Amino acid sequence: MKAIKRLxxxxxxxxxxxxxxxxxIDYMHLDDQQPDYNSKYAINEIEKYEASSxxxxxxxxNDVVLKEPENVFxxxxxxxxxxxxxxxxxxxxxINGISYHENPYISYEDxxxxxxxxxxxxxxxxxxxxxxxxKVANDLIGIFKELYxxxxxxxxxxxxxxxxxxxxxxxxxxxxxxxxxxxxxxxKTLSNHxxxxxxxxxxxxxxxxxxxxxxxxxxxxxxxxEVYQQGMIIKGDICYNAFISRGWTWGGDWISLKDYQHFExxxxx
Ligand SMILES: [Zn+2]
Numbered sequence: 001m002k003a004i005k006r007l008x009x010x011x012x013x014x015x016x017x018x019x020x021x022x023x024x025i026d027y028m029h030l031d032d033q034q035p036d037y038n039s040k041y042a043i044n045e046i047e048k049y050e051a052s053s054x055x056x057x058x059x060x061x062n063d064v065v066l067k068e069p070e071n072v073f074x075x076x077x078x079x080x081x082x083x084x085x086x087x088x089x090x091x092x093x094x095i096n097g098i099s100y101h102e103n104p105y106i107s108y109e110d111x112x113x114x115x116x117x118x119x120x121x122x123x124x125x126x127x128x129x130x131x132x133x134x135k136v137a138n139d140l141i142g143i144f145k146e147l148y149x150x151x152x153x154x155x156x157x158x159x160x161x162x163x164x165x166x167x168x169x170x171x172x173x174x175x176x177x178x179x180x181x182x183x184x185x186x187x188k189t190l191s192n193h194x195x196x197x198x199x200x201x202x203x204x205x206x207x208x209x210x211x212x213x214x215x216x217x218x219x220x221x222x223x224x225x226e227v228y229q230q231g232m233i234i235k236g237d238i239c240y241n242a243f244i245s246r247g248w249t250w251g252g253d254w255i256s257l258k259d260y261q262h263f264e265x266x267x268x269x
Contacts (some may be wrong), residue, residue, distance in 0.1 A: 128157025
């Protein structure tokens with residue numbers, strides 16, 4: 001009997017310890033508001049995040065860190081960056097009167113400023129900037145994380161304001177960009193870029209073709225879509241699938257004209 005009693009006490013004791021331990025672990029666990037850290041690799045980052053969690057930058061509303069993609073980072077400490085911010089006063093200063101103009105349709109509050117890591121054509125990691133509609137910001141973070149994980153090559157990603165909001169100059173420089181308060185090419189209606197719900201990727205390798213118009217200058221060598229060259233978006237590739245799986249449409253699927261660089265998402269009413 002004594003032995004059974006001791007065993008019972010031991011079992012009960014162990015159970016209580018286990019429950020207490022689990023409660024402590026649960027209490028320590030990151031809640032849903034914080035980034036999704038799945039890898040051991042991210043432990044340092046969690047510590048850093050917690051140390052600064054009283055937000056040195058209160059405008060950061062989503063700071064997502066990618067899972068470790070196959071030892072890419074063993075040689076250096078660089079972390080990929082995937083952040084969503086509000087349009088701060090500093091950013092307003094950069095875009096007001098250039099890509100942004102006072103208008104009845106889209107306000108600064110509707111827009112978000114993203115930073116995304118990517119691999120350039122030389123295989124080096126870079127951090128790009130994008131301004132997009134807040135309704136598609138999470139989509140784009142997910143998409144750019146996928147492109148990064150597959151080392152999908154993007155020539156450069158900078159705000160179109162670097163080109164004085166001139167789409168032709170941005171395209172000719174093979175720049176990837178999204179928001180620009182402008183009209184559609186050869187039309188009088190606002191482009192979906194004006195709402196921040198469209199993005200152009202690697203424009204030089206992915207021209208806009210309407211009748212005899214081929215944009216940008218220099219993209220004629222990429223008209224044959226059967227012969228793959230770096231930077232080209234091909235139906236069914238990583239880039240195409242990343243967008244299509246999130247409900248975006250591709251300009252390369254259009255019939256009346258082709259806009260191979262262009263993806264857009266219709267917002268739900
Ligand atoms: Zn476009």
